[in-house]
Amino acid sequence: MKAQSWSRFYLLFSAAGLFPIALSYGVAPAGVLPAVLDVAIEGTDLTHIFRAVMGLYLAMIVLWILGAFRPELTRAAVISEVVFMFGLAFGRVLSILQLRTDFPEFVFDRCEFTRER
Secondary structure, eight states: OOHHHHHHHHHHHHHHHHHHHHHHHHTSHHHHHHHHHOOOOOSHHHHHHHHHHHHHHHHHHHHHHHHHHOHHHHHHHHHHHHHHHHHHHHHHHHHHHHHTOOHHHHHHHTSGGGSOO
16 A cells, blocks of 8 residues: 555545544533533633634644545645644543643553453
């Protein structure tokens, strides 16, 4: 498989994975987010913030899809996807460090197979 094909698959896979997440943030944040993330959405300000996040995610998805189908945009789309994902990972690491949570316990405590039944 050529590098161009792998890049195309990678961009489309990332776009498909991010699309439902983007919609969950913006379409009905007061209904979806409390159930999924245990976050209470109160007031219009927080709703607008989550809809702005949805807009950012959808804009990234558009770039990735364009990069998958237009060879002149593939490189920029892959770079933006990598930076986007590293940004998410970096934010998660900062969150874990800020909470001073022991990482292995944090991960395994949330796994279904370690919970007492």
